[in-house]
Amino acid sequence: MTAPLLDVQNLTTSFRRDGAWREVVHGVSFTVNPRETVALVGESGSGKSVSALSLMRLTPRDSSRSGGRALFEGRDLLALPEAEMRKVRGDAIAMVFQEPMTSLNPVLTIGFQIAEGLMLHRGLTRDAAEAEAVRLLDRVRIPAARSRLHDYPHRFSGGMRQRVVIAMALACRPKLLIADEPTTALDVTVQAQILDLLKSLQDQEGMAVLFITHDMGVVAEIADRTVVMRHGRAVEAGDTAAIFRGAEHPYTRALLSSVPRLGSMAGEPRPLRFPIVSTTTGAVDVPPALPDTLKPADRPLLQVSGLTTRFDIRGGLFGRTRGRVHAVENVSFDLRAGETLSLVGESGCGKSTTGRSVLRLIEPAAGSVLLDGEDVLKLGPAALRERRKGMQMIFQDPFASLDPRMTVGKAIAEPILLNRLGNRAEARERTADLLARVGLSPDMAGRFPHEFSGGQRQRVCIARALAVRPRLIVADESVSALDVSVKAQVVNLMLELQASLGLAFLFISHDMAVVERVSHRVAVMYLGEIVEMGPRAAIFGAPQHPYTRRLLAAVPVPDPARRGARAALSVDEIRNPIRALDYLPPERRYREVSPGHVVQVWGEDWEPARPAAA
Amino acid sequence: MAGSTPASPSVDLTVAGDPAFLGLDPSPASAGSHLVSDGTAALAAAYPALAAAVPDAPAVDRRRSGAGEVWFRFSRHRLALASVFVLAALVLGVVLGPVLWPTAIDDIDFSAMLQGPSAAHPFGTDDLGQDLLARMIYGGRISLAVGVAAMLVATVVGLTVGSLAGMSRGALGPLLMWVTDLFLALPQLPLLLLLIYLFRDALKRVFGVEGGVFVMIVLVIGGLGWMPVARLVRAQFLSLREKEFVEAARSQGGTTLHLVLRHILPNALGPVIVAGTIEVSSAIIAESTLSFLGLGFPPDIPTWGRILFDAKDHLDTATHWALFPGLAIFLTVLSINFIGDGLRDALDARRVV
Numbered sequence: 001m002t003a004p005l006l007d008v009q010n011l012t013t014s015f016r017r018d019g020a021w022r023e024v025v026h027g028v029s030f031t032v033n034p035r036e037t038v039a040l041v042g043e044s045g046s047g048k049s050v051s052a053l054s055l056m057r058l059t060p061r062d063s064s065r066s067g068g069r070a071l072f073e074g075r076d077l078l079a080l081p082e083a084e085m086r087k088v089r090g091d092a093i094a095m096v097f098q099e100p101m102t103s104l105n106p107v108l109t110i111g112f113q114i115a116e117g118l119m120l121h122r123g124l125t126r127d128a129a130e131a132e133a134v135r136l137l138d139r140v141r142i143p144a145a146r147s148r149l150h151d152y153p154h155r156f157s158g159g160m161r162q163r164v165v166i167a168m169a170l171a172c173r174p175k176l177l178i179a180d181e182p183t184t185a186l187d188v189t190v191q192a193q194i195l196d197l198l199k200s201l202q203d204q205e206g207m208a209v210l211f212i213t214h215d216m217g218v219v220a221e222i223a224d225r226t227v228v229m230r231h232g233r234a235v236e237a238g239d240t241a242a243i244f245r246g247a248e249h250p251y252t253r254a255l256l257s258s259v260p261r262l263g264s265m266a267g268e269p270r271p272l273r274f275p276i277v278s279t280t281t282g283a284v285d286v287p288p289a290l291p292d293t294l295k296p297a298d299r300p301l302l303q304v305s306g307l308t309t310r311f312d313i314r315g316g317l318f319g320r321t322r323g324r325v326h327a328v329e330n331v332s333f334d335l336r337a338g339e340t341l342s343l344v345g346e347s348g349c350g351k352s353t354t355g356r357s358v359l360r361l362i363e364p365a366a367g368s369v370l371l372d373g374e375d376v377l378k379l380g381p382a383a384l385r386e387r388r389k390g391m392q393m394i395f396q397d398p399f400a401s402l403d404p405r406m407t408v409g410k411a412i413a414e415p416i417l418l419n420r421l422g423n424r425a426e427a428r429e430r431t432a433d434l435l436a437r438v439g440l441s442p443d444m445a446g447r448f449p450h451e452f453s454g455g456q457r458q459r460v461c462i463a464r465a466l467a468v469r470p471r472l473i474v475a476d477e478s479v480s481a482l483d484v485s486v487k488a489q490v491v492n493l494m495l496e497l498q499a500s501l502g503l504a505f506l507f508i509s510h511d512m513a514v515v516e517r518v519s520h521r522v523a524v525m526y527l528g529e530i531v532e533m534g535p536r537a538a539i540f541g542a543p544q545h546p547y548t549r550r551l552l553a554a555v556p557v558p559d560p561a562r563r564g565a566r567a568a569l570s571v572d573e574i575r576n577p578i579r580a581l582d583y584l585p586p587e588r589r590y591r592e593v594s595p596g597h598v599v600q601v602w603g604e605d606w607e608p609a610r611p612a613a614a
Numbered sequence: 615m616a617g618s619t620p621a622s623p624s625v626d627l628t629v630a631g632d633p634a635f636l637g638l639d640p641s642p643a644s645a646g647s648h649l650v651s652d653g654t655a656a657l658a659a660a661y662p663a664l665a666a667a668v669p670d671a672p673a674v675d676r677r678r679s680g681a682g683e684v685w686f687r688f689s690r691h692r693l694a695l696a697s698v699f700v701l702a703a704l705v706l707g708v709v710l711g712p713v714l715w716p717t718a719i720d721d722i723d724f725s726a727m728l729q730g731p732s733a734a735h736p737f738g739t740d741d742l743g744q745d746l747l748a749r750m751i752y753g754g755r756i757s758l759a760v761g762v763a764a765m766l767v768a769t770v771v772g773l774t775v776g777s778l779a780g781m782s783r784g785a786l787g788p789l790l791m792w793v794t795d796l797f798l799a800l801p802q803l804p805l806l807l808l809l810i811y812l813f814r815d816a817l818k819r820v821f822g823v824e825g826g827v828f829v830m831i832v833l834v835i836g837g838l839g840w841m842p843v844a845r846l847v848r849a850q851f852l853s854l855r856e857k858e859f860v861e862a863a864r865s866q867g868g869t870t871l872h873l874v875l876r877h878i879l880p881n882a883l884g885p886v887i888v889a890g891t892i893e894v895s896s897a898i899i900a901e902s903t904l905s906f907l908g909l910g911f912p913p914d915i916p917t918w919g920r921i922l923f924d925a926k927d928h929l930d931t932a933t934h935w936a937l938f939p940g941l942a943i944f945l946t947v948l949s950i951n952f953i954g955d956g957l958r959d960a961l962d963a964r965r966v967v
Contacts, residue, residue: 359865385867393865401858405880405962414876415866461862468866 003074004031005208006055006176010068011078013047013054017063025051025232027068032176037202037209039223039240041216043255043483044454047232048212052178054078056095057085072176091121094169098181100161104153110137110164111149117171136167139204140197158347159190163197173205180212187346187510192554195221214483216259217513217556220244228252241560253277257284258488259558260513266541271340271518273495274488287492290499293338294520299373300334301504302358302391302472307331307367309350309357313578326577327353328364329528329585337471338498340505342515342536344551345525348577351508354525355474358506359391360384371472389419392465396477398457402449408435408460409445415467434463438493455486462493466501474506479514491518512555516540521596524548527577529588534597544599687960694956697949704946708758711751719748719916728932738934740924749916750938756911757898757918758946760831764897767836769890772843777874777882779844780851791848798841803907809834810909827911835900843889850882884958891954895947902943918943 013025025047032038040048053059054066055077070077077088089095097103105113114136115129124132130149137145140163153161162182169177179198183191199222202209211222219226219240226243228236228251236249247253254277265272273287309328312321328350335341343351357364360376369376371390379387395401402411412434413427422430432442438459449457458478465473475494479487491514497503509515515522516536523533524547532545543549590598689695723743731738737746779790810830817826854860860877868876902919904910911917918939925935 361861361865385869388865388867391865393862395858395862397858401862403859403863403877403881406877414863414868418863418872419867464862464866 004071005034005036005073006032006210007071008051008055008068009071011051011054011070012067013050013059013064014066015059015064021065023232025054025066028227028229028232028234029068030227030234030237032208032210034175034208035202035206037211037222037224039211039213039219039226040229041213041219041226041255042229043214043485045231046229048214048229049180050232051229052095052180052210052212056089056093056178057082058089087121090117090169090174091172092174093176093178094172094174096162096165096169096177096179096182098184100158100165100185103165104161106153109150109152110156114164114168114171117168121172132171133167136171137164139170139201140164140167142167159186159193162186162190162194166194166197166201170201170205174207176208176210177202178210178212181214182211183218184213184215188512188556189346189550189554191218192556195556198222215556216256216484217558220558220560221556228255244558244560250278254485256558258485260484260488260511260517261558262513262516262552262555263540263557264513265516265536271495271498271520273492274517276488276492290495293498293502294336295338299336301337301372302335302506303368303370303373304334304358305332305368305370307354307357307364307369309353309362309364321581323578323580324583326528326579326583326585328357330588331367331525331528331530333523333530333533335472335504335506337504338502339520340498340507340518342507342509342519342522343525344509344512344515344522346510346551349525350528350577351510351525352476353528355393355476355506355508359388359393359474361393385419389468390470391472391474392468392470393474393476394458394461394465394478397481398454398461399449401461402457402464404449407446407448408452411449411460412445412464412467415464419468421468430467431463434466435460437466437497438463453486454482455490458482458486458490459493462490462497466497470503472504472506474508476508477510478507480509480511487514494518512552524551529600531602532597532599534594534599538594538597542593542597544593544597545602684960688956691952691956691959693952694959697952697956700945700949701953704754704942704949705758708751708754711754712748715747715751717745717748719744719752720914721745721748728928728935730932730934737938738932740921740932740935741928746921746935746938749921750918750942753916753918753921753939754942756828756915757901757943760828760835760901760917761894761898761946761950763828763832764835764839764900765890765893767832768839768893768897769843769886771836772840772889773847773879773886775840776844776847777851777879780848781855781870781874781878787848790844794841794844797838800838802838805838806834806904806909810904824911824915831901831904831910834904835897839893839896839900843886843893846885846889847882850885851878854878854881880961884962887958887961888951888954891950894950895943898943898946 008031009029010027011025011029012023012027014021014023016022028047028051030038030040040051042048050059054064055070057066057077057080059066066078068078072088072093077085080088104110111130111133114133115124115126118124118129118132119126122129134145134149137149142148142160142163148155153164156164166182182198183194186194195218198209201207209222211219213219223240225238226236226240227234228243228247228249230251236243236247236252243252244256247256257275257277260274270290270292273290275287276285277283278285307328308326308330311325311327313323313325314321331350331354333341343354345351353362356362358369358376360369360379364377367377371387374387376384376387402408406414409428409431412431413424416422416427416430417424421427428445431445435442435444440456440459440463444452449460452460461478478494479490482490494505495518498505505518507515507518519536521534522536522539523530524539524545525531526547532539532543532548539548540552543552586603589601591601592598721744723739726735726739726743727741729735729739729743735745735747737750739746740749775790775794779787779794781787782790813830814826817830820826821829855873855878860873863873863877899919901910901917902922905913905917905920905923911920913920921939922936922943925932925939929936
């Protein structure tokens with residue numbers, strides 16, 4: 001077959017807002033051939049999801065309209081009557097959404113939800129549909145599919161749920177699967193599993209995939225052809241390998257250059273800023289090397305030893321404690337002024353809890369946190385408030401961490417006034433100063449958080465954290481929610497601030513490529529424990545622990561040439577940190593592989609995973 | 615930062631501050647990806663250089679002081695604005711009414727019983743020939759005062775109980791909620807009877823006949839109306855206290871009191887305002903019920919509810935008798951509800967008006 005399966009010509013989509021139509025997709029054209037994977041890639045607001053929703057006619061009917069043509073097997077999807085379109089949806093074209101937590105109905109069993117589509121589109125009986133559902137769950141490699149058919153979605157992990165969603169999408173053997181950021185909400189190892197699964201299913205079923213993502217690494221991993229979108233326009237389209245080899249458009253080049261690449265830091269002694277490529281001219285700005293921020297003779301600014309945090313799980317009639325989440329278990333590390341220590345690991349590994357326990361936003365159960373030699377965990381409330389000036393936090397979601405009813409100027413001035421570091425006039429002056437420092441204009445102080453873009457909000461959060469002149473900043477996934485190019489800028493800002501102010505960062509992240517860029521040292525966490533810690537070069541160059549290796553192997557590499565070079569990943573799930581009340585954590589031993597590089601001695605339970613991770 | 619970033623003059627920076635554009639996102643995106651819903655707002659963020667050197671966005675033009683901004687936003691809510699005028703007219707009417715319409719409320723005239731509206735009696739008369747307009751003016755003072763005062767009592771008690779329960783991590787929270795449930799489960803009318811028989815005489819001695827009944831009714835209605843507010847506030851607090859901006863303020867050294875007053879309470883007020891306006895209307899109606907049962911104000915003191923209940927036996931022959939107090943209650947309740955809506959929107963900086 002040479003005719004494209006889907007031929008989108010000059011697609012435009014407008015939304016009505018306050019009576020005026022506003023076009024957000026301006027004439028996008030692309031084709032998807034049978035059995036082909038096409039990636040629509042772009043940053044938030046580029047119109048990639050809206051384009052896909054318009055194709056499925058899932059945009060709100062009263063307040064949106066689409067123009068152009070979208071020929072699917074010769075029929076124009078945009079002109080089909082609604083009844084015909086309903087038959088196409090979920091049958092010939094299926095969709096997978098980003099959030100596996102919300103795309104399944106929590107009050108229906110997964111078996112019913114998969115069977116639903118089959119009964120609707122294929123007219124199968126209940127029994128036949130359920131038998132087919134079991135087959136589909138097997139296809140997406142859900143263990144013990146038959147027995148799990150009548151389970152509710154909450155009994156599955158995020159990765160498993162996404163498999164169920166994919167099984168639902170595959171139920172009617174669609175010719176085209178539209179996957180809208182299907183792996184964005186998942187951990188890297190789970191993301192790698194889902195991508196593998198999608199690829200093999202595509203080969204078996206012979207379907208085409210329209211893959212929407214913001215992640216160039218994922219694009220390199222999966223797409224045959226790529227369409228780069230920006231501002232609702234397709235700025236560049238072509239063979240994925242060709243785009244990665246030599247992109248034509250400056251924006252594509254800018255996008256590619258700001259994608260952190262694992263392994264790009266080999267041989268660099270210190271953290272390095274991201275190069276910034278102009279989106280209009282394509283001119284590259286190579287970052288000058290940062291000065292050495294470490295003074296080796298210093299006593300560590302922060303010394304954490306034996307930190308343990310547990311959460312009680314209550315249940316039953318009288319709220320008895322029935323179990324405990326061992327979120328952080330006997331974690332020790334130290335951090336010097338001007339140094340960045342990264343805590344990496346997947347969701348649920350306790351890295352955020354560690355950061356919050358250090359600031360005592362969560363009360364740890366045991367251990368000590370010495371800030372400048374003083375134990376933060378033993379301070380009374382007033383002394384703690386006083387000492388918190390020395391350590392501040394930058395949160396993951398800049399929007400959630402700013403009070404929506406407070407102007408950013410007030411938000412930044414608040415810690416100054418709270419800690420009586422100055423009167424109102426001084427606070428105003430310092431606010432203007434801080435805004436300028438983080439690259440914003442001082443007269444933005446009167447605006448509310450919702451009037452800023454994501455990257456600007458994170459700058460505001462950084463300014464607020466700097467207001468009390470802290471020496472330690474806990475950055476909890478601070479750049480994870482940002483678009484790649486913005487992420488690069490915020491990382492650059494943090495590095496510059498470290499160089500000029502001598503800040504110590506506890507950088508909590510799941511993104512290995514960013515971590516490689518910013519860290520002096522790296523600690524890998526798994527199930528609440530540090531399994532490996534050492535200088536950045538040692539962790540990335542010579543990882544020892546099987547989990548570290550697995551983590552590094554799962555990171556998508558933004559280089560189509562290296563596709564498939566990776567070994568197959570196991571379908572292992574991260575184990576559960578919930579323990580019985582009488583659980584005694586095993587004694588852990590660490591061995592030093594090279595100066596400063598320690599690794600936990602692992603037991604037999606890691607051995608089976610080893611060949612897969614190698 | 616700015617030094618290392620090449621300028622990109624062609625990027626359309628105005629998007630960053632254009633509220634209409636920012637407000638665009640939810641409808642299409644709710645069906646699909648989070649990235650777009652967060653992201654359309656962050657469209658401008660997609661460009662390097664932008665965050666570093668954003669010049670003044672047009673949004674700056676309409677920046678006002680805090681109170682001015684709230685008034686600007688409130689005045690964009692047309693129904694709320696109209697309601698302010700309606701309510702103001704009602705309040706002015708009952709306050710200035712006796713001056714403009716100096717007819718006695720107890721001027722019995724058997725020659726003019728159950729008359730419809732006329733020049734002598736604009737709202738007609740009741741079965742004793744008393745002038746309804748004068749009685750409405752007098753009754754309106756009591757009804758409005760009872761409604762507002764009872765709302766204040768209910769809201770203050772509800773806010774206190776709700777925020778204590780919402781902030782407590784120990785035994786206090788469940789305890790307060792048990793008390794709330796207990797109050798919700800109480801049979802209210804028998805309780806009202808009991809309270810009124812117990813305390814009426816004592817209060818009358820202290821505050822006088824009318825004052826005593828007023829204080830009693832306000833306390834009884836407010837004291838039995840705070841539970842929904844408390845539950846609302848607690849629910850809001852439970853979710854707000856875990857929000858990152860609260861945690862951020864805590865990590866900057868804010869005391870619990872500061873967190874509650876500056877961050878949690880202002881964000882919890884929206885639903886409370888709406889609940890408060892509903893409380894005003896239900897208090898006006900509850901007062902009517904009490905008057906009807908003979909437990910409120912003495913029968914010779916007219917309130918809107920009392921007039922309405924007196925009128926019920928003559929609905930077929932003297933419709934006007936029920937119509938005017940009914941209309942007054944209706945207009946009051948409706949306008950207060952709209953004002954509540956407008957206030958909620960005006961106080962919410964995120965909402966685009």
